[in-house]
Structures are given as structure tokens and as C-alpha cells.
Amino acid sequence: MIADNLRNIKASLPEGVALVAVSKFHPVERLMEAYDAGQRIFAESRPQEFAAKVPLMPSDIEWHFIGHLQTNKLKLVLPYASLVESVDSRHLLESISSWGSAAGKVIDILLEVHISHDEAKQGFSPDEIPALIEALPGLPGVRVRGLMAMASLTGDIDLIDTEFSAVRRLFDDIRTAHPELCDHLNVLSMGMSSDWRIAIRHGATEVRIGTDIFGPREY
Numbered sequence: 001m002i003a004d005n006l007r008n009i010k011a012s013l014p015e016g017v018a019l020v021a022v023s024k025f026h027p028v029e030r031l032m033e034a035y036d037a038g039q040r041i042f043a044e045s046r047p048q049e050f051a052a053k054v055p056l057m058p059s060d061i062e063w064h065f066i067g068h069l070q071t072n073k074l075k076l077v078l079p080y081a082s083l084v085e086s087v088d089s090r091h092l093l094e095s096i097s098s099w100g101s102a103a104g105k106v107i108d109i110l111l112e113v114h115i116s117h118d119e120a121k122q123g124f125s126p127d128e129i130p131a132l133i134e135a136l137p138g139l140p141g142v143r144v145r146g147l148m149a150m151a152s153l154t155g156d157i158d159l160i161d162t163e164f165s166a167v168r169r170l171f172d173d174i175r176t177a178h179p180e181l182c183d184h185l186n187v188l189s190m191g192m193s194s195d196w197r198i199a200i201r202h203g204a205t206e207v208r209i210g211t212d213i214f215g216p217r218e219y
């Protein structure tokens, strides 16, 4: 049951760690079950599915976008997302900033860091991040709230530990180098169903959980 799953996960989350319910591929009836159990932060990964679900759900939901976003799909996502977690290229970062400026808004985003040893994962390499942070004064339509990362899909706990601790170190380094950003650059999004318990040990402030809440996705 979705309500039981949510209750069990919340009981294990330290205070101050946000639970993001990853609802991709699940029908809105399932999302409503989570909503009725008190869940208010949801995340989707495909622009069309995101834009279709938002108007069907209550308006007090905080929507995050966590999938690959092409610049020709910005209008499906940016008007509704309170956080775009998956900014994975400089071109996308600049495009979101331009969109935000044109709309008179500042769009909250996370920089996605490529940390895993899996080939397919998107994101910046850790050594690209400092230069992006330096470039922010020229990108007034975005506000970087922090980092998002995915660990390797592996049973090797030591490897996952190493990856999450590297992201955590990068996050701490940015905050140390830029005290002026610390007030809002305070989100470290890492951990999914298979590894969120490890992620919170490394200081995740937000975990993104799908399967452990909703069960297996129907592809």
C-alpha cells in the first residue's frame, strides 16, 4: 500500500530530509493515493507526461523535474516546475536562464553531477562545476539550489559510498568557496529506492524515491 510505504520511508528519514515521490509511468490515481496520504512533493522525468499530469492533480503540489530536458521542451516544464533537478549541460543552463529572464522569473535548478561508473548517465563532471558556479552572475534567470546525482546501479556498497561521498565533498567545497550563495544553495539530491539509505548517511537533503513508494513501473 502506498500510504504504508510512505509512512515507513518517512519513519527512517532524518529530520530535514525531503522525500520526493517519483511518480513517472504511474497513473494519476496512484499519485492521488500518495497525495491523500499527505505527500506533497512529486517528480516526473518526461516533459509530456509531466505537463499532462500537473493539471490533473491538486494545485498545492510541489513538482520537480528530474529527466533529460531538451531545450525545445522548456515550455512544457518550466511554467510548472518548482525545481528542475536535471540540468546536465551548459547549453540547457543558458537556455533555462534565457527563458526565465524572458518570463520575468528566476528558475530554481540543480546541477546534475555525473558521478557513476555507468556509461549512460547524464550530467557534468565534478571538475566542471566550479566554473559553472563562477558563471552564474551572467545567468540571472536561474538560481542554483544545489546538486543532484545518481550512483552506479550496483550491489557494490563501497562503490556507492565512494560516489556519494565525492558528491558530498563537491557540495561542501562549493558552499565553502561561495558563502554568499549558502542561503539558497542548500539542496543535495541523491538516493533512490536502491540506495537512499546510503545517501542519507552522506548528507543528502532530499531523496527521490519511486519504486519503494509506488511499486514497479509499468513500461
Ligand SMILES: *Cc1c(COP(=O)(O)O)cnc(C)c1O
Binding pocket: 022, 024, 045, 066, 067, 150, 191, 192, 193, 194, 208, 209, 210, 211, 212
Ligand atoms: C526514476 C528515477 C528515480 C527513482 O527511481 P526508483 O529506483 O524507482 O526509486 C530517482 N531519480 C531519477 C533521476 C529517476 O529518473
